[in-house]
Amino acid sequence: MKKITVLLCTCGSTLLDNIDFNMVSRELSRNPLVKRIEVLDGICKSSIIKNLKLDAAERIVVAACSNRLLEAVFKSLLSFSNVEFVNIREHCAWACREREEATSKAIRLLNGGINKVVRSNPPQSSDCLGIVREAMVVGGGIAGVRCALDIANAGYRVYIIEKEPSIGGIMAQLDKTFPTLDCSICIEGPLLSEAGRNKNIVIIPNSEVVSVKGRVGDFRVLVKLNPTYVDPEKCNGCGECANVCPVYQPNKYDVDLKPVKAIYCPFAQAVPLKYVINKDHCIECGLCMSVCTRAAINLEDKPKMLELNVGAIVVAIGSDLFDPRHKPEYHYGEYDNVITNMEFERIICASGPTGGVLLRRDGKPAKRIAFIQCVGSRESAPGIEECSYYCCAASMKEARLILEHDRDAKVFIFYNELRAFGKGWEDLLYRRCLEDGIVFIRSRPSEIRRSPEGNLIVVYEDTLTSKRGELEVDMVILALGFKPSNRLAKLAAVLGVSVDSQGFIEETNAKFKPLETKVRGVYVAGTCHGPKDIVESAVEGSAAAALVISLFRGGNVRLSEIARILENKCAGCGKCILACQYDAIVREGDKVRVLESICNSCGACISSCPQEAISLGNWGIEQLASQISGMLSD
Amino acid sequence: MMAWKPKIIAFTCWCSNSGVDQAGFEGFKYPSNLVTLRVPCSAIVNPSLVIKAFEEGADAVLITACKPFELRRIAPSRITAARVSLLRRLLKTVGIEESRVRILWISSNEGEVFAKEVSEIVGEIEKLGPLDLRRKMLEQL
Numbered sequence: 001m002k003k004i005t006v007l008l009c010t011c012g013s014t015l016l017d018n019i020d021f022n023m024v025s026r027e028l029s030r031n032p033l034v035k036r037i038e039v040l041d042g043i044c045k046s047s048i049i050k051n052l053k054l055d056a057a058e059r060i061v062v063a064a065c066s067n068r069l070l071e072a073v074f075k076s077l078l079s080f081s082n083v084e085f086v087n088i089r090e091h092c093a094w095a096c097r098e099r100e101e102a103t104s105k106a107i108r109l110l111n112g113g114i115n116k117v118v119r120s121n122p123p124q125s126s127d128c129l130g131i132v133r134e135a136m137v138v139g140g141g142i143a144g145v146r147c148a149l150d151i152a153n154a155g156y157r158v159y160i161i162e163k164e165p166s167i168g169g170i171m172a173q174l175d176k177t178f179p180t181l182d183c184s185i186c187i188e189g190p191l192l193s194e195a196g197r198n199k200n201i202v203i204i205p206n207s208e209v210v211s212v213k214g215r216v217g218d219f220r221v222l223v224k225l226n227p228t229y230v231d232p233e234k235c236n237g238c239g240e241c242a243n244v245c246p247v248y249q250p251n252k253y254d255v256d257l258k259p260v261k262a263i264y265c266p267f268a269q270a271v272p273l274k275y276v277i278n279k280d281h282c283i284e285c286g287l288c289m290s291v292c293t294r295a296a297i298n299l300e301d302k303p304k305m306l307e308l309n310v311g312a313i314v315v316a317i318g319s320d321l322f323d324p325r326h327k328p329e330y331h332y333g334e335y336d337n338v339i340t341n342m343e344f345e346r347i348i349c350a351s352g353p354t355g356g357v358l359l360r361r362d363g364k365p366a367k368r369i370a371f372i373q374c375v376g377s378r379e380s381a382p383g384i385e386e387c388s389y390y391c392c393a394a395s396m397k398e399a400r401l402i403l404e405h406d407r408d409a410k411v412f413i414f415y416n417e418l419r420a421f422g423k424g425w426e427d428l429l430y431r432r433c434l435e436d437g438i439v440f441i442r443s444r445p446s447e448i449r450r451s452p453e454g455n456l457i458v459v460y461e462d463t464l465t466s467k468r469g470e471l472e473v474d475m476v477i478l479a480l481g482f483k484p485s486n487r488l489a490k491l492a493a494v495l496g497v498s499v500d501s502q503g504f505i506e507e508t509n510a511k512f513k514p515l516e517t518k519v520r521g522v523y524v525a526g527t528c529h530g531p532k533d534i535v536e537s538a539v540e541g542s543a544a545a546a547l548v549i550s551l552f553r554g555g556n557v558r559l560s561e562i563a564r565i566l567e568n569k570c571a572g573c574g575k576c577i578l579a580c581q582y583d584a585i586v587r588e589g590d591k592v593r594v595l596e597s598i599c600n601s602c603g604a605c606i607s608s609c610p611q612e613a614i615s616l617g618n619w620g621i622e623q624l625a626s627q628i629s630g631m632l633s634d
Numbered sequence: 635m636m637a638w639k640p641k642i643i644a645f646t647c648w649c650s651n652s653g654v655d656q657a658g659f660e661g662f663k664y665p666s667n668l669v670t671l672r673v674p675c676s677a678i679v680n681p682s683l684v685i686k687a688f689e690e691g692a693d694a695v696l697i698t699a700c701k702p703f704e705l706r707r708i709a710p711s712r713i714t715a716a717r718v719s720l721l722r723r724l725l726k727t728v729g730i731e732e733s734r735v736r737i738l739w740i741s742s743n744e745g746e747v748f749a750k751e752v753s754e755i756v757g758e759i760e761k762l763g764p765l766d767l768r769r770k771m772l773e774q775l
Contacts, residue, residue, distance in 0.1 A: 066652075067651075068652065087670070087672075089658065090656075091655070092658075092666075094658035095664055095666070109670075498743065501743055506742060579710075602675035602677070602678070604675050604677035604710045604713060606680075607679065608677070608713065621683065624673070624683055625682075625683060628643060628671065628692075629686070632643065
């Protein structure tokens with residue numbers, strides 16, 4: 001009985017060099033199950049599929065590229081036909097050294113596909129699920145805030161989960177932004193307060209995601225609210241408490257350079273503007289309680305749990321910066337005047353610890369300053385291999401800031417390659433740096449030494465002239481690269497998304513699905529997805545918002561096949577309940593039931609069932625066994 | 635007579651299947667006598683399917699799965715790991731070398747790792763020689 005149509009795709013003729021399609025067709029035509037073979041030039045062109053006039057009742061084997069790319073092309077056919085995808089591109093043509101090898105492997109793969117599809121059952125009518133039209137953005141940096149605002153402005157409720165007392169992220173800590181040298185918090189502040197005022201946005205500060213259950217359209221997220229010891233409902237941000245608090249502590253916002261009280265608000269533009277207590281430093285004297293007219297302070301505050309039901313999740317938790325202590329040759333933390341670029345941003349900021357004057361720790365003004373680029377980036381260890389994207393422009397910006405504050409200062413930048421590729425970076429940054437007399441030295445310094453007078457000596461080899469040199473400066477600023485944070489790995493595991501070799505969240509496809517993750521309904525934006533600058537982070541925030549909105553506007557989500565239980569076979573042993581990693585199977589009477597909205601179609605339950613009472617589309621033992629024998633037949 | 639080459643079947647779970655895709659994308663080559671069979675999750679691979687593959691002439695079976703710590707809950711990879719270790723012990727009792735059933739933890743970005751590991755595994759199986767389970771079973775009768 002001939003009943004199978006085989007579609008072979010040459011991928012725009014590019015696979016002809018790798019696979020002998022004539023030979024494949026000849027082999028397949030000998031198979032009694034095959035009715036029709038078509039060799040096509042690019043199956044992803046919509047017109048080609050239309051012209052084929054495929055019958056809905058047909059069984060089809062498509063041999064082309066990865067199923068991840070093909071499923072979208074065949075979406076309309078998949079719901080009623082038996083279609084089996086065979087990957088002859090990534091798994092075969094591109095993975096084999098010789099043409100003959102690839103050809104025979106393609107035939108094996110295709111025989112497997114044919115054998116499977118002949119045993120397949122037509123898809124059951126697709127289940128449609130309603131979706132919860134509320135979103136969650138994890139992380140309130142510039143990417144997260146931009147994303148939340150865009151979703152909220154489209155009319156959907158958004159929860160921002162922020163670990164710090166205020167949203168704002170790294171951008172709130174910067175003094176100026178490149179390339180235009182405008183004040184960072186002055187641009188971000190209004191955006192933060194817009195987010196704070198927006199009725200559709202719920203900001204949940206001091207919180208973290210603990211667990212996530214469910215699937216696209218219906219996630220159940222457990223959020224832990226860390227105690228702040230101040231009731232945010234009652235606190236009006238007057239600050240009387242901080243006035244009387246007798247304890248000082250380093251402020252994380254000022255990179256520990258400027259003290260705040262133990263009851264504090266991280267910065268003036270904080271959103272929400274609520275005070276919090278750091279219990280590590282609080283001595284529980286109770287003075288704050290005595291002055292708070294609204295009785296907002298409760299020193300017995302405990303962590304709380306909150307369950308939220310959302311339809312989509314955007315991960316925008318950002319990244320950490322590389323810890324320069326891992327590069328002992330630069331003596332960070334040992335030599336006072338070796339500082340990080342983040343510390344520099346706070347020092348040069350008018351609201352920072354020195355009121356914007358570039359002072360060394362010994363109180364002397366810094367006149368000769370050197371920047372060292374690529375600290376913790378573009379090297380395999382101890383940093384990451386990737387370029388950190390932002391630091392060339394940031395150091396040029398910082399160099400110009402130094403000169404804006406002090407025309408007599410002398411600035412040196414030790415670079416590897418100067419990467420000024422962004423809009424306005426060449427013109428507004430690099431050229432003006434040259435005009436200002438900033439000295440660029442192509443080198444990765446090998447060591448920083450300290451002179452007897454307390455100055456720093458940078459030891460380097462200029463790689464343009466191959467000459468060694470030593471440069472005496474007052475201060476060295478390390479341009480730190482991005483590093484994926486430990487929190488990121490934890491959150492990725494909770495969400496079930498994967499991370500790439502550097503530790504950043506991995507996208508589905510770097511080119512055309514750059515913000516989607518392995519888990520449907522979970523998107524990514526900002527630096528947790530790879531190093532980038534403010535502009536790029538905001539762009540990704542908006543783009544992720546667009547994805548969330550199109551999910552919400554697109555109507556109900558159609559499910560792929562879910563696990564089904566044959567009631568007459570089920571003995572109610574409950575082994576499947578233990579096997580399901582999504583808690584999608586529950587006991588009902590003496591049988592079990594699959595919760596449709598939670599099942600992720602993984603099939604772990606099928607093989608755990610001693611009664612063979614569970615089925616999942618065409619992933620049964622019958623189909624797979626048939627596919628195996630096809631693949632191994634000679 | 636062509637030189638004998640082992641036949642190897644690899645059950646690739648959804649995520650590690652992307653890792654195999656990645657090997658192709660990045661142009662990492664590996665022996666062509668390994669064919670991939672995509673499954674939604676490694677835990678769907680019933681041990682009977684592994685036996686079936688040996689019966690049909692496979693010389694080794696590979697299961698590629700998500701690294702346990704990358705999952706929300708490690709249940710499926712644990713099921714797979716437990717099954718494979720049990721199956722290996724069982725097979726040993728009937729004279730099938732343990733190393734013919736393999737498990738490989740592959741993330742969706744680890745194309746290079748996949749290609750490298752597979753090349754090594756194929757080399758090992760080549761040293762073991764053909765399994766030829768069907769002939770052995772007939773001899774037993």
